[in-house]
Amino acid sequence: MNKQLLLAAFIASATIATPVLAKEITVDFSLPEFSTQDYNKPYVAIWTEAQGKNDTLLLWHLTKRDEDKWLVDIRRWWRKVGRYGDLPADGVTGATKGPGEYSVTLDIGELTEFNLMIEVVREDGGRSLLRQKINSQKNQKYTLEADAEIGNVTINVGK
Amino acid sequence: MNFTPLKTLRRTALTLAASALIITPALAHDIYIWPSYFNINAEKPTHVAVDVTASHTAFRPDFAMASNGVKVTGVDGKALRRFGPYYQGQRRASFDLPVNEAGTYGLFYQREASYFTKYKIGKRDKDKHMRANKVEAAAKLPKGARDIETRSYATTAMSFVTNQAPTTEALAPTNQGFELIAITHPSDYVTNEALQVKALFNGEPVADQTIIIEQEGPQYRKNPEALEIKTNKEGIASFTLSNGGRYLLKTNHEKVATNELADFDVTRIFYAFEVIFE
Numbered sequence: 001m002n003k004q005l006l007l008a009a010f011i012a013s014a015t016i017a018t019p020v021l022a023k024e025i026t027v028d029f030s031l032p033e034f035s036t037q038d039y040n041k042p043y044v045a046i047w048t049e050a051q052g053k054n055d056t057l058l059l060w061h062l063t064k065r066d067e068d069k070w071l072v073d074i075r076r077w078w079r080k081v082g083r084y085g086d087l088p089a090d091g092v093t094g095a096t097k098g099p100g101e102y103s104v105t106l107d108i109g110e111l112t113e114f115n116l117m118i119e120v121v122r123e124d125g126g127r128s129l130l131r132q133k134i135n136s137q138k139n140q141k142y143t144l145e146a147d148a149e150i151g152n153v154t155i156n157v158g159k
Numbered sequence: 160m161n162f163t164p165l166k167t168l169r170r171t172a173l174t175l176a177a178s179a180l181i182i183t184p185a186l187a188h189d190i191y192i193w194p195s196y197f198n199i200n201a202e203k204p205t206h207v208a209v210d211v212t213a214s215h216t217a218f219r220p221d222f223a224m225a226s227n228g229v230k231v232t233g234v235d236g237k238a239l240r241r242f243g244p245y246y247q248g249q250r251r252a253s254f255d256l257p258v259n260e261a262g263t264y265g266l267f268y269q270r271e272a273s274y275f276t277k278y279k280i281g282k283r284d285k286d287k288h289m290r291a292n293k294v295e296a297a298a299k300l301p302k303g304a305r306d307i308e309t310r311s312y313a314t315t316a317m318s319f320v321t322n323q324a325p326t327t328e329a330l331a332p333t334n335q336g337f338e339l340i341a342i343t344h345p346s347d348y349v350t351n352e353a354l355q356v357k358a359l360f361n362g363e364p365v366a367d368q369t370i371i372i373e374q375e376g377p378q379y380r381k382n383p384e385a386l387e388i389k390t391n392k393e394g395i396a397s398f399t400l401s402n403g404g405r406y407l408l409k410t411n412h413e414k415v416a417t418n419e420l421a422d423f424d425v426t427r428i429f430y431a432f433e434v435i436f437e
Contacts, residue, residue, distance in 0.1 A: 067202045076437050079347065083200070083324045085261070129437070 022136045022158030025116070026105045027058075030151030033099040034125065041096035042122035042149055043070070045077035046106065050114035054081045057106040059093045076129055077119050101151075112136050120149040188213035190224065191316045191407060192268045193431035194256065198321050198346050206243075206255035207320050211268055217407040218375045218431075220251035228269050229254070234262025236328030256320060263346065264320045265329035272311035274421060278304040292420040310413075311421040318431040321346035334362030337412040337426035342395060349437040350403050356430075357394045358410065364394025368410060372398060375405040403436025 031042060046058040056077070062068050072078050108114070118130040128147035134140075136157050144153035195208040211229060214221035226245040233239045245254045256264065274292035279285065280303055291299055293309040300307065313336070319329060325346040332340050342355035358365035368390040377383030390396045400406065408430040416424045 067200070069200050072198055072200050075349075075435050078198075078200070079349070079435070079437070083198075083321075083346075085323055 022139070023108060023110075024105055024158075025108055025134070025136070026103060026156040027116075027118075028101070028103045028154040028156075029118070030101045031097065031099050031120070032146075032149070032151055034122075036125070038124040040123040040125070041098050042120050042125065043074050043096060045074045045082075045117075045119045046104070047077055047081050047117050048108060048111055048114045049080060049117055050111055055109075055111075056081050056092055057108070058104055060096050061093065063093060063095045070123075073121050073123075074119050075121075075127070076117065080117075108136060116155060118144075118150065118153065120147075122149055125149065188215055188222065189217070189407065189409060189429050190268060190270065190314050190427075191217075191318070191429045191431045192229070192266045193218065193318045193405070194266060194320045196320065197318075197433040198435075199258065199323075201258055201322050204257065204259040207258055209254055209256050209266055211252045211254075211316075212250075216378060217373050218405055223247045223250060223252040224268060226252070226254070230265075230267040230269055231256065232265030232267065232329040234260045234264060234322075234326050234328060236331055239264075258320065258322050261323040262321070262326035263329045263344075264322075266318045266320065268314075268316040270314040272313040272421075272424070274309060274311050276300070276307060276309040278307040280304050293422065294420060308423070309416075309421045310423045310425050311416065312425045312427065314427045314429070316429040316431070319345040332359055332362060334359070336361065337365070337428070339408075339410060339428045339430055341430075345432050348400075348432055348434045350434055351399060351401055351437075353397050353399050354434075355395050355397050356408070358390045358396070358412070359394060360412065360414070364390070364392070365412065366390055366392050366394060368394070368396070368412065370396045371409045372400075373407050373409070374400075374402060375407070400434045403434050405431065405433050407431055 027046060044058065044060040045056065047054055047056045061071060071082050074082065113135050116132045116134050119128070121127045126148040128149040130144050130147060130150065130153060132142050132144055132155060134142065134155065134157060139158035142155040146152045190213045192209060192211045199205070199207065210220055211224040212220040212222060213224060225247060231239040231242050243255055243257060246252060256266070258264065274290070276289045276291050276293065276296035278287055278300060280287055280301060289296055289299065296307065296309055325344045327344065330341050332338050338359045340357045340359060342357050348354055356370070358368040370388050370390065371385050373385040386398060388396050388398055410428050412426045413423050416422055
């Protein structure tokens with residue numbers, strides 16, 4: 001082996017040794033059942049809050065009409081992202097969903113350190129707002145406790 | 160009111176209460192203007208219902224206010240010329256604000272200065288009021304009137320409606336007279352975050368200005384106590400509210416009058432806003 005080849009091998013190994021930047025996270029959660037007469041499927045928003053930049057990763061709402069005046073009710077999401085009108089691309093938005101288990105894989109782009117926010121709002125029902133600080137440079141699993149409108153949440157980074 | 164002889168102390172209290180009631184309703188009451196929705200999402204033109212009232216209780220219409228005091232500022236900061244039909248009933252006045260653009264609209268109710276002269280008369284030093292400026296009062300006051308003081312009262316009620324992303328043009332100060340300026344944008348009032356307003360007189364900060372903040376529905380609470388704060392050297396008052404809901408902020412500014420019509424000029428500001436529970 002000549003020196004140049006050795007050097008190339010060294011550079012290659014160094015590259016491999018740098019932290020892997022996860023570009024996707026997987027969020028597993030459930031929407032609980034409610035035995036109320038006035039049950040409406042909840043609005044769900046998942047977004048990132050990093051310094052000066054917030055991005056929607058998932059938005060389940062009433063997609064039947066062109067505009068949705070009730071988006072304001074996803075209070076924090078609306079204030080931090082929604083009202084600025086950069087409505088997420090297709091694939092991020094979807095129709096509301098009923099009780100059940102969900103697993104979604106979300107694109108976080110180049111983000112390294114950020115807060116992952118989950119807000120669930122149900123008409124004539126309750127509201128839950130969860131927040132998890134995430135460092136995408138490490139493969140890690142985060143578990144969030146269930147709240148009124150959302151079951152236990154598992155967030156997998158880099159897997 | 161019936162003044163049956165009572166213990167002196169109690170009579171003093173009654174006299175004070177009575178003198179406060181002599182002032183006409185519009186001046187003895189808080190005046191405010193507020194929208195049914197403070198934050199909306201509308202891409203197509205829509206309307207937001209607005210109420211204008213004078214009342215003792217926050218967000219409870221009691222006296223209908225005339226349309227000529229209503230001023231609406233568009234998202235560009237300029238006055239909106241037309242805002243549709245105006246209903247003025249016995250107890251309430253309202254209109255539907257046309258919202259055609261994204262941004263923040265300003266709702267104002269402005270009342271020009273009206274003058275009141277108070278004086279004492281008789282052996283018992285009875286307090287009297289007269290709806291007259293200093294010049295008019297000098298001609299009308301009865302003989303023996305003493306401790307004469309004339310005040311001018313101007314009122315501004317205000318509130319803001321934001322469609323989609325907030326803008327700041329409608330919040331800009333005019334730098335004329337006494338004003339209260341929203342530093343924290345009204346669409347960003349959320350629970351447990353520091354909120355700031357600024358008191359200005361002719362564009363200069365007003366320090367030590369008392370500001371009272373009352374939540375809607377004091378009649379339903381065990382402790383309806385209002386929050387009382389003061390502005391700092393920069394004219395800024397900071398406060399944090401832990402309850403979501405609607406609030407009425409009040410502040411009265413008094414200074415020595417600059418013309419011969421009054422001894423003191425009073426500006427009353429009433430600011431209705433919403434705090435989002437987050």
